[in-house]
Amino acid sequence: MALIFPVSIAKMELLRKSMERLNIQESDLKETFVKASGNGGQNVNKVSTAVRLVHLPSGIQIQCSIYRTQALNRYKARALLCNQLAESLVIPEEMKRNKEAVRKKKRKNDQKRRSKKKYAALGNIE
Template sequence: MSLSFPVSVEKNAALQRRMAELEVLESHLEETFIRSSGKGGQNVNKVSTAVFLLHIPTALSVKCSIYRTQGLNRYKARTLLCDLIAEFKFGVEGSKKEAIRLKIIKQKKNKTRKSKRKI
């Protein structure tokens, strides 16, 4: 069963491919909706827009309340969960966050070298 989220078709397809690569099935996910907090006015107080996802085989969980709509939070929670599972399966080297962190460290080193050369 393929879920459809309120994002572009390409993003939906990319998420489905990523979940298939990581062997994450919808039947492995336990999804609950909870009330969000923060910006959003009365909508936040009345509607359960935050999403809590639990991946049963790995016991990894994600709570997402970034957006004001439930559909976008469901999509984002699945992408965050895929990131966590990739980090869990492949270690720190395989994660996007680690690659970004290393890139920033390298940029800072280059900046300090450049400033030392000027002196």
């Protein structure tokens, strides 16, 4: 069953593609609705508009109460989940590249230090 949210077709298509790319399926999501907090008056106190979304394979939890409507919060929670999963996939690659860069910089500094020490020792002999 395809979910329909009150957003533009372009936004729906973008969400669908990012969920496909990250291999997120609706059956992997556990969705619960809770009452939001903060400003909003009676609507906040009476209606469960906040959405709590749990991605079961990764255990990532998202709670969204940005909008006053449940449907928009459902859409936004899925978008936030996609962003968080994409970050968790990208960060290990960046960390790996940063580690290599730090290792090269350390090696270069060590060479400089040894070189300075060598030439300082030669200068003291003369």
